[in-house]
Amino acid sequence: MKSISIKKKFFVSAMVLVGLGLGISSCKKVLDKQPETFLTTGQVYRDIYDADAAIIGVYGKFMGLAKQYIVLNELRADLMQVTDNADAFMREINQHTVTANNPYADPTPFYTVINSCNDVLKNLKIMLADNKIKQGEFDQRYSDIGALRSWIYLQLGIHWGDQVRYVTNSLETLASAKDVANYPVVTFDQLLDSLVNFTSTLPYTRPYPMGASINTGLVTNVDGSNTRRFFIDKFALLGDLNLWKGNYNKAATYYRSIMEPVLNGYDADNANGLYTIGGDQYYQQSRQAFASVADNRDLCVGYIRFKEADQGSLIDNNTQGWRSMFARGQDNLWMQQWLWVLPFNSNFAPENPFVNMFSNSGGSYLLKPSKEAMDKWNSQTQANGFPFDARGNFTYRTLNGQPVIVKYLYNYLDASSFIPTNPLQKPGQWFLNRVSNVHLHFAEAANRDGKRKLAAALLNQGISTTYDPTPGVTGRDVTTIMNTLSEPYPYNFDARNGETPRYRGDWHRNAGIRGCARVNPAAIVGDSTLSIESALLNESALELAYEGHRWADLVRISIRRNDPAILANAVFNKLSKDGNPGAAAARTKLLDRKNWYLPFK
Amino acid sequence: MLLVKNSRLSIVIALGLVLAFAACKKGWKDHNDSTDPNLGMNLITAIKADPEAAQFVTLLTKTGYDKVLEGSKSYTVWVPNNSAIASLPANVLADTNLLKSFVGNHITNGSITSGIAGIQRVPMLNGKFTNLNNLQLDSASIVKSNKYCSNGLYNLMDKFVPVKDNCWQWLLNSTGFTSSKNFFLSLNYTYFDSASATQTGVDPNTGQPVYKPGTGLSTRNRFLDNVMNVSDESGEYTFIILNDASFAAENSKLTPWFKTTSVDTTNNLAGSWLVKDLAVKGSYAAAQLPDTLVSQYGVKVPVDKTKILSSIKTSNGWVHTMSQVNFTLANKFPPIIIEGENPNGFAADRTAQLLFRNRLNPGTGQNFKDILMQNYSFASYWVRYLARNVNSMRYNAFWVAVNDVQTTPLWTQRLAVDSTNTVGNFAYITVPYQNYTEVSLGQFTVPRYKNLDLYLIGANTSSSSGGSVSIALDYIKLVPAF
Known part of the structure; x- marks a missing residue:
């Protein structure tokens, strides 16, 4: 201070005076205005509309996780590969050499959404206590957000392992956020226990009901999308949590709830009678139905009828067949397959991150399919003898000489030229869960619960064919075949399909995952439990590639079998086939389970 | 708040003043300023100032390239030194066109740094390309490299680069x-290019343009084109x-x-x-x-x-x-291979029965494509293939025809050359189940060089079911027998 001249001292004093002046004047009431663009706590959670807005708000925030979710669950696993355009952080994720500042390894975005969930949960309770919402309204909304929080925690557990902080209180103030006591560290097992306990006590597990008119409550049309499949599927989450935990029967029971859609509220829009017995929706919703070979109005891999062995007759468009499930609007067929999808609208934030990640036309083309993934598809044989799995053709395509993951780009690219319809508009969808995944998980649980044949049926050619000693013969009495009705729930399926006497079992259209994809059944060799489980793991790659399930599948099965080599070898195969020099190092590293997890900071 | 931070604030202010004073010193200007006087002048001025380049400068002036090097675009010049120019053949000096091409052979558009390892093919202003490798331009060595000027750079070389024919x-x-x-x-052939022709009018009947006779014609060569x-x-x-x-x-x-x-x-x-x-x-x-x-x-x-x-x-x-x-x-004369999936014609439209297939050869593990037709209700149905430019010689014919659809009944098919006639052509052969190897069909002679029609012909009966009348083909192979 001494070295500063008098002038400087005066300057400092003046600053202080001005500061004090501001301090005093701010005490005056005339300036005490509420901010215009933000709501304070007292202004929200006043009625049911505020509650609904809060829920939509949480999902809006949740959509910000899309990019990180796909990078973590696919790029860490074996089906996705970086391109030359990818940044150093993506490369680290790819070869399992994550450094501390890697933004993809940062759990903060997940916790931001968890904090919002906690806030909504707390306030829903207050609203119920204050009679601002009814018990029924509370149950639905509380269960929805509670389940969403559990789902995010399961993600944290899958990627950060035993380091997750399980926070269930709303942290509204800075002080509470800084209090370490609010962050109990839990192991993955403890986390699973907590999540199972919390989630299975949620009062309402069905989808949001639809009123007499579709435009009531949370199920409505927003920005051109219907919100019926906007919200987390709680049965699927409960099934997954129990599957991770090893409660196979319980897991199968929860999954079966989805597979009996009409009993469990997936059928509310029955205006045209499609969900009544005999209607297409009744037999096809959630049942992985067989192809409609005459007109290809289905979600299966198909060819033009009677020209099934002709390569040019593959159904490859946005309105028919397997590919169309990623492209079509929310029609009846779409509803049969999809359970949880969040749409990105080009007019609103958040922006669709997938165009930038995957497209080489209007995007940055950061990620591409790995050679290992392509080999998986190319090692399958279709029913017509073609030596590749057509699902591969629909999942990635060679565009301008580069393999491009197109699953997420069908709403962005032209259906036949694969040039962006409008490069400035990037519509898309975040595919979170669908029926095929539920069937594969149900089969995984059933297989471990001793129902191996049923698991193989759902994987391969469907229940009707599998439980038929002489498939294809007509004019029989099918009373005793094509069903598993002797099994207890959730393993009792009626897939009978006969004329004298006439049977149309609820499951008669079930074709199995591979049957629907027109690929030959996976061979079951050696120990059938392990063989079927491996086949299910592989099928998940073929069917659900890049939908964010791969890393979790590898981790879950590696843990269950106590065999880290399953995961380590998968990653090794990817890296070595793509010529990555770090392949062997990654394998060695991943043989130790604690190295599967990202650093928590 | 401000009072607490008072001392820290003072330090910041003090530091700011120190920086302000320091910036006034002249040292920074010296540090940042360029010392290369060349950067103040353009290429032609700099080259003129270089005594080693005097001879080349006279050629630049003579050909008008001195004006080019004054321009605002940037150029790179490789200047042959005086002794190099001294050995320039007299005929080049005498012919303006040759001289212009010679000088242009040492100048390129843009700034290209010499002295970088690896061959770079540099397009010169005369249309020729010359290889630059490190400090070597063609056979000339660069003795003084990368003299930067306001509009490019020049180098000095011990030799000139002669203008060669391609x-x-x-x-x-x-x-x-x-x-x-x-x-x-x-x-050689004469080619008409409408873009370089002079249009004189429009034909009132056809609406087509009319060109002045003799314009738009140029000579091209089939070897160069094809x-x-x-x-x-x-x-x-x-x-x-x-x-x-x-x-x-x-x-x-x-x-x-x-x-x-x-x-x-x-x-x-x-x-x-x-x-x-x-x-x-x-x-x-x-x-x-x-x-x-x-x-x-x-x-x-x-x-x-x-x-x-x-x-x-x-x-x-x-x-x-x-x-x-x-x-x-x-x-x-390598063997001629005609792929089954590339047919040229059919006996009749049987699109509904026509299958182009993807298949795996279990023996080799390789994928292949083929054609299969069954139950097409046509006796002696044929698929025609065109083998282009077949030489006048004897050929051994082979095919790969894969039946992987039925063990029974097995069907027969035959290959016919030039016509579908039975007489003088190959006999019917049974296509066995799952044979992925080449089957020898026999020999035939092509009397004249020509485009040859080959026919794959099904059994001489008509059937719409059962698969007894079918044809399949992966490829036909014709091996010259000389």
Whole structure:
């Protein structure tokens, strides 16, 4: 201070005076205005509309996780590969050499959404206590957000392992956020226990009901999308949590709830009678139905009828067949397959991150399919003898000489030229869960619960064919075949399909995952439990590639079998086939389970 | 708040003042300022100021390039020094066009740094390309490199870079290779380009433009268009030119396989077949030539270095004149393969029964494509294939026809050449179950060089079910028997 001249001292004093002046004047009431663009706590959670807005708000925030979710669950696993355009952080994720500042390894975005969930949960309770919402309204909304929080925690557990902080209180103030006591560290097992306990006590597990008119409550049309499949599927989450935990029967029971859609509220829009017995929706919703070979109005891999062995007759468009499930609007067929999808609208934030990640036309083309993934598809044989799995053709395509993951780009690219319809508009969808995944998980649980044949049926050619000693013969009495009705729930399926006497079992259209994809059944060799489980793991790659399930599948099965080599070898195969020099190092590293997890900071 | 931070604030202010004073010192200007006086002048001024470049400057002035180097675009100049220019042939000095091309051969658009390892092909202002490698431009060494000026940079070299002919120009200007030269010239044709023609009006009846006669015409060459453009300056080629004796010898080896109704046509075809393998991409000096070059058509070109008459460096590669290139006939005439999935015609429209399939050969693990037709209700149904430019010689015929659809009934099919006639053609053969290997069908002779029709013919009965009447084909292979 001494070295500063008098002038400087005066300057400092003046600053202080001005500061004090501001301090005093701010005490005056005339300036005490509420901010215009933000709501304070007292202004929200006043009625049911505020509650609904809060829920939509949480999902809006949740959509910000899309990019990180796909990078973590696919790029860490074996089906996705970086391109030359990818940044150093993506490369680290790819070869399992994550450094501390890697933004993809940062759990903060997940916790931001968890904090919002906690806030909504707390306030829903207050609203119920204050009679601002009814018990029924509370149950639905509380269960929805509670389940969403559990789902995010399961993600944290899958990627950060035993380091997750399980926070269930709303942290509204800075002080509470800084209090370490609010962050109990839990192991993955403890986390699973907590999540199972919390989630299975949620009062309402069905989808949001639809009123007499579709435009009531949370199920409505927003920005051109219907919100019926906007919200987390709680049965699927409960099934997954129990599957991770090893409660196979319980897991199968929860999954079966989805597979009996009409009993469990997936059928509310029955205006045209499609969900009544005999209607297409009744037999096809959630049942992985067989192809409609005459007109290809289905979600299966198909060819033009009677020209099934002709390569040019593959159904490859946005309105028919397997590919169309990623492209079509929310029609009846779409509803049969999809359970949880969040749409990105080009007019609103958040922006669709997938165009930038995957497209080489209007995007940055950061990620591409790995050679290992392509080999998986190319090692399958279709029913017509073609030596590749057509699902591969629909999942990635060679565009301008580069393999491009197109699953997420069908709403962005032209259906036949694969040039962006409008490069400035990037519509898309975040595919979170669908029926095929539920069937594969149900089969995984059933297989471990001793129902191996049923698991193989759902994987391969469907229940009707599998439980038929002489498939294809007509004019029989099918009373005793094509069903598993002797099994207890959730393993009792009626897939009978006969004329004298006439049977149309609820499951008669079930074709199995591979049957629907027109690929030959996976061979079951050696120990059938392990063989079927491996086949299910592989099928998940073929069917659900890049939908964010791969890393979790590898981790879950590696843990269950106590065999880290399953995961380590998968990653090794990817890296070595793509010529990555770090392949062997990654394998060695991943043989130790604690190295599967990202650093928590 | 402010009071607490008072002392810290003072330090910040003090530091700011120190920086302000320091910035006033002249030292920063000295530090940042350029010391290279060249940067203040343009290329021509700088080159004129360089005494070593005086001779080249007179040539620049004479050709008008001095005005170019004053311009605002940037250029790179490789200046031959005075002693180099002294050895410039008199005919170049005397001819304005040659001189302009010579000077332009040392200037390029844009700033190109010399002294970087690796060959860079630099386009010069005269349209030629010259290889720059480290401090070597063609055969000249750069003695003073990268003198930067306001509009580019120049280098000083110990030699000049002569303007060379390209491979094609060398052939046209050559003497003593009459057969080769005449043959290549015989491939010239006149091309009409509407863009360079003068339009005089529009035909009132057709609405088509009318051009002034004689305009828009240019000469092109089929060898340059279709085989290898050895007149292209930007690429590098190795071009083999046969002397008269060897051209005649090789041509006569080929003429029997190009029998036509006219001697001229036969000679033309044989000559074309001969020369198509005489140009390859890449610049091979005599010392670098391998024993065998492989042409773009996969034909092995035997190179006996003792038969090289001369080797000439051209502006776009090398020309080697040779007294012998002894082609092996089996290499010159590889087997012809006609894929089953590329048919040319059908006996009748059977689109509904026509299957183009993807298949896996379990023996080799390779995928292949084929064609399969079944139950098409047509007796002796045929699928036609076109084999283009088939030579007048004997062929051994093979096919791969895969039946992987039924063990019974097995069907029969046959191959017919030139016509669907039964007489004089191959007999019906049973297609066994799951045979992925080549089946020998026998031999046939093609009397004249031509496009050959091949027919795959099904059984002489009509059936719409059961698969007893089917045809399948992966490929037909015709192996020359000489």
